Amino acid sequence: MQIDEGIDIMSPELRTVNGSVYRVLCPRPDHLPVPTVPSSNISTTTTRHHQNQKRSRGEESWRADPYEDEPNTCKVAAAAAAESPTWVTKEISTPSHFHKYIVGRGGSVKSRLEKETGTQIDVPKPRENKDFVRVKYQSEEALSSLAFRIESIVESAKKRERPTHFVCIPVKSPDITENLAKFRDLCADEGISPQLVQIPAKLHITIGVLKLFSEKEVSAARDALAQFAPQIPYILCGKPLRASLKNLEIMNDEPGAVRVLFSELVLLDKSERLQNLADQCFQFFVDRGLMSEENNRNSSSIKIHCTLINARWGNTDTQRHGPVDATNLLSEEFEMQEFGDCVLEKLDLNEMSTDRNKEYRNVSSVSLV
Numbered sequence: 001m002q003i004d005e006g007i008d009i010m011s012p013e014l015r016t017v018n019g020s021v022y023r024v025l026c027p028r029p030d031h032l033p034v035p036t037v038p039s040s041n042i043s044t045t046t047t048r049h050h051q052n053q054k055r056s057r058g059e060e061s062w063r064a065d066p067y068e069d070e071p072n073t074c075k076v077a078a079a080a081a082a083e084s085p086t087w088v089t090k091e092i093s094t095p096s097h098f099h100k101y102i103v104g105r106g107g108s109v110k111s112r113l114e115k116e117t118g119t120q121i122d123v124p125k126p127r128e129n130k131d132f133v134r135v136k137y138q139s140e141e142a143l144s145s146l147a148f149r150i151e152s153i154v155e156s157a158k159k160r161e162r163p164t165h166f167v168c169i170p171v172k173s174p175d176i177t178e179n180l181a182k183f184r185d186l187c188a189d190e191g192i193s194p195q196l197v198q199i200p201a202k203l204h205i206t207i208g209v210l211k212l213f214s215e216k217e218v219s220a221a222r223d224a225l226a227q228f229a230p231q232i233p234y235i236l237c238g239k240p241l242r243a244s245l246k247n248l249e250i251m252n253d254e255p256g257a258v259r260v261l262f263s264e265l266v267l268l269d270k271s272e273r274l275q276n277l278a279d280q281c282f283q284f285f286v287d288r289g290l291m292s293e294e295n296n297r298n299s300s301s302i303k304i305h306c307t308l309i310n311a312r313w314g315n316t317d318t319q320r321h322g323p324v325d326a327t328n329l330l331s332e333e334f335e336m337q338e339f340g341d342c343v344l345e346k347l348d349l350n351e352m353s354t355d356r357n358k359e360y361r362n363v364s365s366v367s368l369v
Contacts (some may be wrong), residue, residue, distance in 0.1 A: 002188035035221050084200050085139070087120075091132040094148055095213035099123050100149060101157045102133060109153070117146040131214040163209035165221065165363065167291075168279065169305055171203045171265065175340025176245055183308065186334070192324050196314050201359045203306050206345070208282045208291040221276060222364040225349050228284045229366040232347070235277050240369050242268045245306060245328060248326075248335050255330045257323040262311035263339060274344070278302035278367075281347065345369050 094102065103110045103123055107159050110121050124130035133150070137143040177200040184197045194363035210220045220356045224332045251260040267274050287289040314321030328334070346367055 002105050002190070006035070023065065024051070030086070049061060052309060083195045087138055088143075089134060089136050090143065091134050091364060092150055093131060094133050095131050095187070095217070095218065096124065096126070097161075097213040098154045098157050099126070101153050110353075113149055118142050119146050121146075135301075138283070139208055147306060149290060155324055156312060158211055161211055161213075163352060164212050165210040165218070165349060165351055167207040167225070167285065168204040168350060169207065169278075169344050169346065169368070170346065170348060171243075171342055172200070172206060173342035176200065176203065179337075180308075183339070187309065187329070190325070190328055192309065193314060196304070196309050196311060196321070196324065198308050198310075199220055199358060201357065202354070205278070205306060205344075207278050207303055208285060209291055212290075217290075218363060220288070221285075221349055223288055224285055224288050225347065225364050225366055228281055228347075229359075231280065231284075232366065232368060233279070235280060236273050236368065239269075239273070241274055242278075242341065242346060243274065244341045245336065245339040246332060248337060250326065250330065255327045256325050258326040259311040259323050260307060261324075261326055261329065262305040262307045263337075265304050265306055268341070275301060279303060281354075322357040343369070345351070 003322060039281045048080050082092075088345050101109070101123070102113070104112075109125065113119070114121055117137075118139075119135050119142050122134040124133070135143065135146060137146065180200045180203065182200070184194055184199075187197050188194060205241055210221055212221055245265050246262050249262055249263070249264065250258045252258065265274070282291060282302055309324065309326070310324050345367075346365045348362055349364040350358075353361055
């Protein structure tokens, strides 16, 4: 734009259009039409006119300020243009368990994230137990970049965490409870610590494990179980699951160094309904991002079994329990041991932790009968 030489740029003509004030620095060329705007929306004045009025009144407060006579709306717009873009605050959903990874040692990770994305991060105190971090940003690009980085940090940390919940089918009956107690005595005679042997109240078939670190994630798992429930009657063909728990097997090939010993659960009708139920339930949770094939199984289908001995149950914070010698338990005298029959009645979502009765804390259940 070329400024007309006959215009005083320190005291230009001002025009108000729809509440906004404009300085007229370049007259409109004669060949261009003049826009038709209602006269009520236009007011024309000059800075020099107001300056002369003040001079004539002898006002001592007059000074040569080119912005002095502009309306407040124009002054505010000029001030806003000189400031940084507006900061916007938003909460990013993040389980409180992972806040320590976002902060980092001495706040190093948090500082790096803020510097690289041009944002500000407010992490709640641990005692607040808030499942989010509050961020301030000036552009959607900055917010997206930060959200992606936080998600990556959480997912990486989650891979190193142990599962918190699991979906299972409880295995219970009076006969199984009685015979499992006898098996615990047999293990004690073989020098196997009772803490490595499963108790009747916790006997189950594991469908899959989950890593849930917020109430929102737990609620999602609970909803998934409820959504799977309507499929159960079709998978089971409307018939109950009657099964027998029998035989002793190990996960490795060395009876003298066993870490896991288990018993098979076989349906009395020899059908694949239980296997189909386990596989379809597992896949249902995988499809919703609640279970991971990496964390749950090494084959194409769920292994239907009940763990009776697990060396890991003897681990402490400072010491890892070694394998046990199950040579005698796997001899012909005990290998074909039968624990009894049962009806599988429900599908549970449980916490890994136990209550005062040493039973798993149940989160949700659906019926199988």
